[in-house]
Amino acid sequence: MSITTKDRDDRRVPVEHRLLGLDKRSFPYAFFVLGVFLLATVVIPRINDAIDWDDPVQAGDQLALSDTVVFTPTTGWDVESGYRVGEGGSAVTSGSAVVAGDGVIFQVEADTFDGTPAELLDQIEKVTSATDDPTFKVDGDPATVTTPAGDVGVIQTYSSVNGDGVIAAFVIDGTGLKVTAYGPPAQLRAASPEIDDMIASIRSTKESAA
Amino acid sequence: MSAVATAPDAGSDAVRRQREALEVSGWGERFVFFQPHNLCFWVYVALTGIGVFQAWSYFDPEIGFYAGGFAIAAVLCGLCGAAWFLWFRHIDRWERQPGGLVVAGLIWGAIPATFGFAMTVNTAMLGIYPKLFGQDWTADWAAGATAPFTEESAKLCGFILLMGLAPRLVRTANDGLVIGAFIGLGFAAFEDFLYAANSTGTAFGTDPIGNAVHMSATRIAVSFVSHPLFSALVCCGAIYLLGTAAQPRRVGRGIALILAGMFFHFTWDDAVGLGQGGAAVFLVMVLSTILGFTVLAIAFRAAGPREHQFVRDILAPEVEAGTLTAEEVDGVLDKKARKQFKKSAPNHKAKRACKHLRRAILDLTHDVADAGGADTDHVQHARAEVARLRAVAATAG
Numbered sequence: 001m002s003i004t005t006k007d008r009d010d011r012r013v014p015v016e017h018r019l020l021g022l023d024k025r026s027f028p029y030a031f032f033v034l035g036v037f038l039l040a041t042v043v044i045p046r047i048n049d050a051i052d053w054d055d056p057v058q059a060g061d062q063l064a065l066s067d068t069v070v071f072t073p074t075t076g077w078d079v080e081s082g083y084r085v086g087e088g089g090s091a092v093t094s095g096s097a098v099v100a101g102d103g104v105i106f107q108v109e110a111d112t113f114d115g116t117p118a119e120l121l122d123q124i125e126k127v128t129s130a131t132d133d134p135t136f137k138v139d140g141d142p143a144t145v146t147t148p149a150g151d152v153g154v155i156q157t158y159s160s161v162n163g164d165g166v167i168a169a170f171v172i173d174g175t176g177l178k179v180t181a182y183g184p185p186a187q188l189r190a191a192s193p194e195i196d197d198m199i200a201s202i203r204s205t206k207e208s209a210a
Numbered sequence: 211m212s213a214v215a216t217a218p219d220a221g222s223d224a225v226r227r228q229r230e231a232l233e234v235s236g237w238g239e240r241f242v243f244f245q246p247h248n249l250c251f252w253v254y255v256a257l258t259g260i261g262v263f264q265a266w267s268y269f270d271p272e273i274g275f276y277a278g279g280f281a282i283a284a285v286l287c288g289l290c291g292a293a294w295f296l297w298f299r300h301i302d303r304w305e306r307q308p309g310g311l312v313v314a315g316l317i318w319g320a321i322p323a324t325f326g327f328a329m330t331v332n333t334a335m336l337g338i339y340p341k342l343f344g345q346d347w348t349a350d351w352a353a354g355a356t357a358p359f360t361e362e363s364a365k366l367c368g369f370i371l372l373m374g375l376a377p378r379l380v381r382t383a384n385d386g387l388v389i390g391a392f393i394g395l396g397f398a399a400f401e402d403f404l405y406a407a408n409s410t411g412t413a414f415g416t417d418p419i420g421n422a423v424h425m426s427a428t429r430i431a432v433s434f435v436s437h438p439l440f441s442a443l444v445c446c447g448a449i450y451l452l453g454t455a456a457q458p459r460r461v462g463r464g465i466a467l468i469l470a471g472m473f474f475h476f477t478w479d480d481a482v483g484l485g486q487g488g489a490a491v492f493l494v495m496v497l498s499t500i501l502g503f504t505v506l507a508i509a510f511r512a513a514g515p516r517e518h519q520f521v522r523d524i525l526a527p528e529v530e531a532g533t534l535t536a537e538e539v540d541g542v543l544d545k546k547a548r549k550q551f552k553k554s555a556p557n558h559k560a561k562r563a564c565k566h567l568r569r570a571i572l573d574l575t576h577d578v579a580d581a582g583g584a585d586t587d588h589v590q591h592a593r594a595e596v597a598r599l600r601a602v603a604a605t606a607g
Contacts, residue, residue: 013247023247029374030249033367037257040331040360048334051341083345090349091487112413120414127415130275176414 053078057099061085064094065110065202066175072201074194077101099198103187106180106198113176117153118142120169120176125158135161149203153177164188166195172204224526228583231523234456236378238579241308243375250374258317261326268325269407276410279418283406286426290433291399298395298438302388304517306576311376315389318368319396319437324404327364332356354480358472362444365393365437369445373452381454383446383513387506390445394437401437402429435478435499439506443471446509457516467509474502518543521575528578533593534571538600542568555606563603570595 013023057073062085064070070085082097083090096109113120121142128136142154145168153170165182179202181195182188188195232238245251273280299312335356340348369390373380380389409425410418447467453459477484477498485491521543528534540547541564548568555561574592581589 021247022249025377026248026250026374029370030253033250033253033257033371036363036367037327040327040364044331044338045334048337048341051338053341055340055344079345081340081345083349090346091482091485092349113416123414123416127275127411131272131411131415134271178414 053080053100055079063097063099063108065097065108065177066094066173068173068204068206069110069175069177070203070205071097071108071198073097073099073106073198074101077106077194102183102191102194104181104183104191104195106195108202109178110175111178112174113171114174115171115176117169117171120171120178121154121156121167124167124169124178133160133162135159138167145199147200147202151202151204153179153199153202155199168199170202172202173206177202222527222530224530225583227523227526228578231520232579232583235305235520235524235579236376236381236456237305237520237524238576238582239308239376239378241310241314241376241379243310243314245375248375250371254314254318254322254368254371254375257322257326261321261324264325264329265321268329272407272411276407276415276418276422279410279422280407282419283403283410283422283426286423286430287399287402287406290402290426290430291395294395294398294433294438295392298388298391303572304384304521305379305382305579307385307388307392308379311372311379311389312392314372314375315368315392316396318371319365319393319398319441320400321396323361323364323368323393323397324400327367328357328361331360331364335360350483351480354476354483357479358440358475361397361437362440362468362472362475365390365397365441366444366448368393369441369448373454377454381449381456382516383449383457383509384517386446386449387442387509387513390441390443391438393445394439394441397441398433398437402426402433405429432495435474435495435502439502440471440475442506443467443474443509446513447471463512467505470505474498474505521572524575524578525571527583528574528593534574534596538567538571542571555603557606560603560606563599563606567596567599567603570599 012018013021017024019027055078057075057077057079059075061075061079062070062072063079063082064085073079073082077099078101080098080100082099083092083094094110096107098105098107100106113123115123121138125136125138136158137160138156138158140156142156145153145155147153151170151172153168155166155168158165158167163182164185165180165188168177168179170177170179179199181191181198183191243251269280295316336348336352339352339355343351369380369386372389379385406422406426406429409421412421444467447464447470449457449464450460450467451464477494481491481494481498484494522539525534525539529536529539537547541551542548551564552561555564570592574589574596577586577588577592
């Protein structure tokens with residue numbers, strides 16, 4: 001090695017290796033990386049977009065939100081995320097759920113919460129408007145919703161630049177549930193019976209197990 | 211031993227060996243990042259820019275609300291990363307990687323690999339799997355069927371760019387292990403922070419600081435098996451697979467190391483699926499840790515002889531001139547000779563002096579390489595240090 005090789009970066013690229021002022025010897029490395037980048041950020045996401053959901057809810061299916069809380073999604077809607085009760089095919093058996101149908105997304109997030117449903121709704125509004133969606137705003141006063149199983153929650157409509165919807169909050173067995181349903185206004189209105197049914201189906205399995 | 215130094219003949223075999231070793235190894239070469247003629251430079255800058263933009267878009271909405279949680283996560287994950295950084299610098303003993311190269315590796319791992327590549331492609335892959343194989347399969351296997359491909363290739367891309375930016379510096383299997391570890395460290399530190407930052411929103415954002423501390427602690431606790439291990443194996447494999455001026459191509463070994471890095475990533479990510487949620491999860495983690503470090507040790511051992519030969523060749527004129535003895539050089543390189551050397555020291559003080567002497571001989575190697583074989587002030591000082599520490603060792607004995 002000599003001093004000249006140390007300074008090679010300052011020198012002009014030898015003419016036989018030059019293309020548009022660039023050193024052609026660097027091309028294989030650079031093009032390999034660009035190829036991987038395009039595959040990762042363009043091709044694979046497009047494949048994901050091109051594949052439709054095809055996991056419809058069958059009659060009798062229930063989704064487990066926690067070890068003791070379940071709900072019954074509308075038959076025919078697609079399960080985009082969530083764990084069916086009783087399948088036992090995975091090490092994880094419960095968690096948040098997303099089902100989609102009739103142009104509406106119905107989402108239930110489950111996590112620990114120590115408080116009342118009204119406090120949970122306040123907390124959700126405070127966090128959502130301060131973080132993910134500054135335009136998130138609940139409309140009017142919350143209404144009480146009582147499920148046939150006797151669990152009491154609160155429900156409210158909300159508006160956001162990302163779309164309008166309804167939001168409900170429950171606290172069952174120490175698990176807070178944030179229920180959101182959103183989509184274009186017409187579809188949301190048309191699907192409101194299904195949304196109401198799904199909210200009403202939320203129940204604890206604790207007593208029945210006991 | 212008392213060394214009487216005589217200048218080696220410029221045309222001697224020893225000087226020729228040194229010259230060839232410096233040429234092939236690239237030891238002493240400086241790293242220049244700004245290379246406008248090099249397409250790799252522009253690709254690095256562009257993809258880092260995309261990564262910064264994506265990272266900002268991701269964190270910006272939440273950074274104000276969860277500032278406390280984010281700050282504590284950054285401090286904890288930063289400290290963990292710094293500890294690993296110091297350890298990696300410590301074990302980087304042969305051709306010490308230039309600081310600029312290390313920083314370029316760390317930044318690639320932290321920003322473009324995570325936010326430029328992994329976040330987008332992981333989201334897409336985790337969208338494809340449940341559509342094709344259902345939710346239960348996804349819960350057990352999707353992570354391990356995603357990250358070993360997407361994240362390892364994202365980190366490998368940084369290594370490939372550094373090969374294009376510094377072809378003379380990144381060319382031995384040992385370079386692959388060390389630079390791969392630094393790229394992986396950048397990725398791991400930022401990923402740990404990302405997990406901790408995301409955890410601020412759990413439990414509906416009721417305890418952001420507590421959750422950030424808890425998640426940081428969890429990530430730090432398992433950080434000993436992480437991206438640095440996986441990337442070290444993958445990048446070392448890439449060097450064998452591609453072959454360089456200093457490392458003849460070994461396709462089989464290269465593929466084996468790349469697959470090993472991906473496999474350990476898989477077993478780590480899918481430990482829950484492999485163990486089916488029971489105590490077996492812990493067993494899977496312990497086994498993959500033991501196996502992972504065994505393979506890493508084998509890879510380091512296989513990479514050693516090449517570096518040892520460079521040290522011998524670079525120091526050949528010093529041995530010829532009598533500054534060093536061949537036994538002293540062997541004491542630095544050869545594990546058996548080192549043990550014998552250590553055993554022959556009668557007490558703790560002498561053992562310590564021998565250790566310092568070995569370190570001084572390595573310093574001399576680096577100074578000779580930095581000077582390109584010339585006789586500079588630094589080299590003379592390093593020689594004087596060797597002589598001084600040798601005298602200390604002799605007195606201690």
